[in-house]
Amino acid sequence: MSYTVEQLPDLEEIKRLKSRYCRATDAGDEVLLRQLFTDNVTVEYRGGAYTAIAHGKDEMIDFLMNAHHSEMITMHHAHLPDIEFTGSDSAQGIWYCEDFHIALDRKEITMGCLIYKDQYVRQNGTWLIARTEYDRVWEAFEPLRPGIQVTAHQLARTGRKPDERKNIDHLLHWKDRATA
Known part of the structure; x- marks a missing residue:
């Protein structure tokens, strides 16, 4: 796919958007996370052991800040972007992502890779994530x-402490790991 000269700055801005998403998630930066999504963002993360579904920015932020909290260590590396413009203010992207999580409270490590499929819109001159989903390649x-x-x-410093966390069970659907 080729891009016009006019699309190149937009392409780079979308790449920076995904980079900020990974960094803000791993750093527990709620202020930055709130700047990355449309108000009506939709989310569906299909892992090997779970599916997480969120509707709207507040649910998305609740999910991220409560799943990546002060007793978690996380790393997300999104790379190999495949971005396609679908209009002057819309685009979609596919990303390969490696992730690694240490749950200190459960004494468990989760590792894997996944493929993100995102939809982006430009609002008031800024590219935002309007929809994000992933499917696990392995977990x-x-x-x-x-x-x-x-x-x-x-995240021990910046993530939500136990008394600050909200229950996000309504956003998660768990599978039996033995059959996942």
């Missing part, structure tokens, strides 16, 4: 090794 769990030492932990 694996393992227990956290006894004696592992964590020497840096961003």
